[in-house]
Amino acid sequence: MPLRDRPPPAGHQELSAVHTKGKPTSFDIAHLTGVSQSTVSRALRGSPLVSEETRQRIKAAADQLNYKVDKNASNLRSQHSGTLALLLFEDPTADDSHINPFFLSMLGSITRACALRGYDLLISFQQLSDDWHADYADTKKADGIILLGYGDYLAYRDKLQKLAAQGTRSVRWGAVLPDQPDVSIGCDNFQGGQAVAAHLLEQGCRRIAFLGDASSHYPEFFDRYRGYVSTLREAGVQADPALQVDAIESTEQAGYDAAETLLQRDVPFDAVFAASDLIAIGAMRALADRNIKVPEQVALAGFDDIPMARFLNPPLTTVLQDTKLAGETLVDNLLSLIRREPVETHLLPVKLVVRRSSQYGPP
Amino acid sequence: MPLRDRPPPAGHQELSAVHTKGKPTSFDIAHLTGVSQSTVSRALRGSPLVSEETRQRIKAAADQLNYKVDKNASNLRSQHSGTLALLLFEDPTADDSHINPFFLSMLGSITRACALRGYDLLISFQQLSDDWHADYADTKKADGIILLGYGDYLAYRDKLQKLAAQGTRSVRWGAVLPDQPDVSIGCDNFQGGQAVAAHLLEQGCRRIAFLGDASSHYPEFFDRYRGYVSTLREAGVQADPALQVDAIESTEQAGYDAAETLLQRDVPFDAVFAASDLIAIGAMRALADRNIKVPEQVALAGFDDIPMARFLNPPLTTVLQDTKLAGETLVDNLLSLIRREPVETHLLPVKLVVRRSSQYGPP
DNA sequence: CTGAAAGCGCTTACAG
DNA sequence: CTGAAAGCGCTTACAG
Structure with missing residues (x-):
């Protein structure tokens, strides 16, 4: 009752048949190097449990086959996505290609801050009227959310509340207020x-x-x-x-x-x-x-x-x-939140x- | 030899114990509504194979539990991600918060075009020197890639070649040239x-x-x-x-x-x-x-x-x-490519x- | 129209 | 240090 049809029967291990179909998997690398799939997984993620020599062989084989870890599989298993989401919300505007240049700067610095920390960034523009709480974090596409935008705070405040109630990790660029439901970071x-x-x-x-x-x-x-x-x-x-x-x-x-x-x-x-x-x-x-x-x-x-x-x-x-500092602060605090570390609101100098x-x- | 520890033994089906831990799964919805997990999956994705009455019941339960399909799981199974990636490449600049405003406009319109078509957008700024072929598409985080940037074409041309050779679906904003390895869309x-x-x-x-x-x-x-x-x-x-x-x-x-x-x-x-x-x-x-x-x-x-x-x-x-038309054209053509439909280069009016x-x- | 089962490709206890 | 197995939460043949 095998869970998968691969691996092929023993003895075929060295055959180059592994190349034939689709993208290679960790099993292909395992066959090629004569180790178990678990070891391949460990080696590629830099686990100290694998001997240096084995790791080298595995990495070489992975490079050769142009193997890349399937993120959907690893995310599903490990329950985190290595991705943050940026929600840029704005009042509905007639001309939709004109975003406030200030937010565009922020977007640039957030993107870079994410990249530097090994996270990918999903981005989405939302109207204030949308039900934007119901998205990336819930579907496990992102580990946390950065909120950015001008808009009527009193109008979107219960959306923030809902986000917090669901346990979604989020940070917001904006004013630092006494009774807010979320973590916010803003300038002075x-x-x-x-x-x-x-x-x-x-x-x-x-x-x-x-x-x-x-x-x-x-x-x-x-x-x-x-x-x-x-x-x-x-x-x-x-x-x-x-x-x-x-x-x-x-x-x-x-x-x-x-x-x-x-x-x-x-x-x-x-x-x-x-x-x-x-x-x-x-x-x-x-x-x-x-x-x-x-x-x-x-x-x-x-x-x-x-x-x-x-x-x-x-x-x-x-x-x-x-904006550079702002982006970094937003990302760093969100990552702290994700790691369940304590986080405070910040006021950045102007x-x-x-x-x-x-x-x-x-x- | 059960693959999962849930479902619980029959008889517990109506218990609210399903709420207790973590995010709900399709199995929780199945128990709550007394149907199989397969039916839940079908109903939620709008399959015509499910009766209207059943679908309603399932949707109601899903709403009640605030259930959202886990994208990692569905992407892994269905082998597509519902996500496009935008690679913004640029010559390395001293001041990294200044992106060419033109590309920022493009970014805005691409983001909106993706949203309208039900796709998420991953974004990444890359230096031309980076090995940017080796990313999203390979790791299955994105179904295709949009390339955007100024830079020395002759320098990044073999990266395009490599992308194409790997079967990565991509479109590029740029000049339309006779012998290019990829699909490009540009203005006249x-x-x-x-x-x-x-x-x-x-x-x-x-x-x-x-x-x-x-x-x-x-x-x-x-x-x-x-x-x-x-x-x-x-x-x-x-x-x-x-x-x-x-x-x-x-x-x-x-x-x-x-x-x-x-x-x-x-x-x-x-x-x-x-x-x-x-x-x-x-x-x-x-x-x-x-x-x-x-x-x-x-x-x-x-x-x-x-x-x-x-x-x-x-x-x-x-x-x-x-830029609005440009973004839409880029996204539409990339989606065609992903659906393996024929695609031509385009020249947009100025x-x-x-x-x-x-x-x-x-x- | 519905259900039982297989399987997507990983990570991670568990056992040695 | 390594391997066999379980299982993440879905989708999708397959059978009825």
């Missing part, structure tokens, strides 16, 4: 907001508008806003509610619209702090459309330091988030990058 | 080069420089170059070899350096056609550093239409590659996008 948005406000105050601005949602729906923007308010207050400047306009979508269009709204309110302002670079770009266009000069009439700053920020006209002052958009006078 | 670079040249001639330019490698090492650039030369010739303008400078790396720095080289040659030119937008951005900076005005003194055009092209100062005239960088006078 509060400090970033402070840095921008301090810089704009230094430039002599006093009526600094904020473009971006300032509520717990968008905690990252909210923290940036709070940092800005706190620094203004320390400087004895009152944050005028008429100078805050929502721009929830972190797109150029949302930024344009928010700036328009601000302009229509007809309250004076001498600076604009946009909650993201994309919003800043839209605001820049709205100001240009009204012939308002940046930085001469209005100073402008963004957040993220996406690649195009330095190529804008004028180049955009913004807050650099270290750095103000001053460019011409916020500086009065010539560069 | 020749026509794009023609369009740029025709436009610049129309603007009155006669001494049009070309920044980018013009050899079979970089077939895409070469095709753009050939399109440019052919259109010049048709207009009775001789392409001056002194006006062509290599910029093999498709980075801003390479563009800057190429423009510098051109300027040092001290030959007159009234336009620059950069083989990619990144090269054009570098050239723009080099020209600005010498106080040469674009477009007043030198018209400038790029290729790719990366997102930042329209935000440059001045906005960059360039050639739009339809579109000239005229912006201020190439237009004399005010916009």
Whole structure:
């Protein structure tokens, strides 16, 4: 009652018949080298239980037959996949080929961090409305999930809860909040907001508008806003509610619209702090459309330091988030989680990058 | 001699003991619904062999237990993975978080195309020097591979050959060449080069420089170059070899350096056609550093239409590659290959996008 | 339409 | 250090 039709009857072991069909298996290597299949498996995975000489012979045979371990089989047996999944979620956008460049940078650094640690990366773009908890980890395609995206936190929060309840290992890029159900890693948005406000105050601005949602729906923007308010207050400047306009979508269009709204309110302002670079770009266009000069009439700053920020006209002052460190931190913490080690939330440092958009006078 | 310790002895079938340990399996669903495991498997995969009533019961039980098919097991058994792999290869770059934005767009559209067709996407960034043939397909983690990247074609050509020899199904984004070992899909670079040249001639330019490698090492650039030369010739303008400078790396720095080289040659030119937008951005900076005005003194055009092209100062005239269509075409053709259907190479249309960088006078 | 059985290609106790 | 066996959780002939 054999479980498999191979191995062939003894005596055939040295025959090259093993080449004939399909991809070679560990049994083929075993026949070729005259050891058991278990030994082949051990040797190839670097087990110390195999003698050096045997290992060499087995590796040589494997190379010769171009043998590769079948991951589906090894994953099934060992119950882990050596794969992480990246879920990039976003508000549904009309033009679907435009992803926020900041997330694209993150994606790059996450991919590299995974590769360096010997993990593969599955990637998936999801609408916030999708049932994205029900995926990779459940089907055993991934050992853990990295969540990345802007969106209404209160709307996807129960999805996070569900993920956690199912025991799915996940880390999320985002604000670090007191009562969150998951592990999150984010940059110090509060400090970033402070840095921008301090810089704009230094430039002599006093009526600094904020473009971006300032509520717990968008905690990252909210923290940036709070940092800005706190620094203004320390400087004895009152944050005028008429100078805050929502721009929830972190797109150029949302930024344009928010700036328009601000302009229509007809309250004076001498600076604009946009909650993201994309919003800043839209605001820049709205100001240009009204012939308002940046930085001469209005100073402008963004957040993220996406690649195009330095190529804008004028180049955009913004807050650099270290995406390389962020990607590595996300991956390392997820791997800790997978190994069932204790993990804490992290707050990564940010750095103000001053460019011409916020500086009065010539560069 | 049971192959598994479950199912438990008859009579326990209705017990909720199935919940107790780990993730549920198809056997758990079978016990719960009183059918065989085979039927569960069939029902869940939508086999017409199962009665509607049974299927409903099984689905309900599966939902209740939050059962998900283990992909490792089903992939192992059915010998396909429902996954494609994307290999993004690039010349080694110092700063590893900066990927060519054009490829990032492609990545987005490929990801979406995969999702729409029910496939998962593994992604991996590779150095050209790596042995990247030896990966996903061999280990059965992916059914096929999409190759994407700039690089020295002659250098990675035998890797393609090796891939093909191993029977790995793959498609590549790139130039469509006569004797290539694989299926490639690319945009009509020749026509794009023609369009740029025709436009610049129309603007009155006669001494049009070309920044980018013009050899079979970089077939895409070469095709753009050939399109440019052919259109010049048709207009009775001789392409001056002194006006062509290599910029093999498709980075801003390479563009800057190429423009510098051109300027040092001290030959007159009234336009620059950069083989990619990144090269054009570098050239723009080099020209600005010498106080040469674009477009007043030198018209400038790029290729790719990366997102930042329209935000440059001045906005960059360039050639739009339809990344959405490109991603879909790549995925569809790879799926055809996997189904062993005949597949041909494709040439996708391009579109000239005229912006201020190439237009004399005010916009 | 349904079930019992085989088997995908590994890893990992277990025994020596 | 090595081998024989069990078993990971499915899919898919095969038989009814």
